[in-house]
Amino acid sequence: MKPYIELQNISKSFGKHEIIKNVSLCVEQGKTVGLIGANGSGKSVLFKILCGFERPDTGNVFVRGKQLGEGGMDFPENMGVFINSPGFIGIYSGFRNLKFLADIQGKIGDREIRDAMVKVGLDPDNTTKTDNYSLGMKQKLGLAQAIMENQDILVLDEPFNALDYKTYEDVKAIIRMLKAEGKTIFLTSHRFQDIEQLCDQIYTIEDCRLIPITDAIAARYREITDFDHYNP
Numbered sequence: 589m590k591p592y593i594e595l596q597n598i599s600k601s602f603g604k605h606e607i608i609k610n611v612s613l614c615v616e617q618g619k620t621v622g623l624i625g626a627n628g629s630g631k632s633v634l635f636k637i638l639c640g641f642e643r644p645d646t647g648n649v650f651v652r653g654k655q656l657g658e659g660g661m662d663f664p665e666n667m668g669v670f671i672n673s674p675g676f677i678g679i680y681s682g683f684r685n686l687k688f689l690a691d692i693q694g695k696i697g698d699r700e701i702r703d704a705m706v707k708v709g710l711d712p713d714n715t716t717k718t719d720n721y722s723l724g725m726k727q728k729l730g731l732a733q734a735i736m737e738n739q740d741i742l743v744l745d746e747p748f749n750a751l752d753y754k755t756y757e758d759v760k761a762i763i764r765m766l767k768a769e770g771k772t773i774f775l776t777s778h779r780f781q782d783i784e785q786l787c788d789q790i791y792t793i794e795d796c797r798l799i800p801i802t803d804a805i806a807a808r809y810r811e812i813t814d815f816d817h818y819n820p
């Protein structure tokens with residue numbers, strides 16, 4: 589079967605700083621791929637290359653058989669992206685922010701935006717400015733933005749960051765729901781247990797290489813990322 593997404597021999601450096609080297613990966617539709625690794629190991633850079641936000645020095649990205657950067661396709665179609673906790677216009681409500689973003693593509697209307705907000709547990713009629721949103725609400729709004737156009741590929745870079753226990757469980761449930769809907773998902777988390785519970789394929793980046801997780805590596809990560817979330 590042809591992979592839904594394929595990275596072929598991707599390498600990327602910033603100046604003399606080599607970040608990733610000869611990374612190849614095949615992903616079938618509907619799979620959830622997890623990436624774990626130390627701070628600065630290159631997880632976000634790899635995700636940005638997949639989304640077309642960064643260009644690799646060498647190598648190719650294929651999404652649904654189409655090569656990124658060829659035929660006018662600079663960004664993959666129908667891909668929802670959550671990288672580095674997206675920024676919003678602070679004086680607008682959550683709905684108005686999403687409406688602003690949705691109007692760029694013009695693919696969806698108010699109903700789809702409202703549905704996405706409800707799906708992640710936000711009230712579309714809440715007029716609170718996003719400046720006054722809690723961190724958890726901002727994370728959920730970021731997820732709503734990533735799914736509102738019914739994107740079938742989702743790239744979620746640390747969606748669990750800095751969440752309290754309740755919101756953390758909510759976000760986990762949202763990702764499970766998206767997985768059950770058959771989305772193809774790329775996920776990072778600093779907590780190996782999240783990755784282990786949610787992902788079908790797990791990799792780490794060590795010494796610039798993408799390595800499939802072995803039992804020995806899993807045991808190591810389980811130990812070093814085994815912290816408990818605040819549980820009131």
Ligand SMILES: Nc1ncnc2c1ncn2[C@@H]1O[C@H](COP(=O)(O)OP(=O)(O)OP(=O)(O)O)[C@@H](O)[C@H]1O
Binds near residue numbers: 602626627628630
């Ligand atoms: N645009 C850039 N210019 C120069 N260096 C960069 C750029 N983007 C990332 N880097 C560097 O690339 C390395 C990998 O960064 P990346 O953000 O991918 O790490 P990460 O694995 O996602 O880390 P974390 O777990 O802390 O989020 C870091 O040393 C970072 O400083």
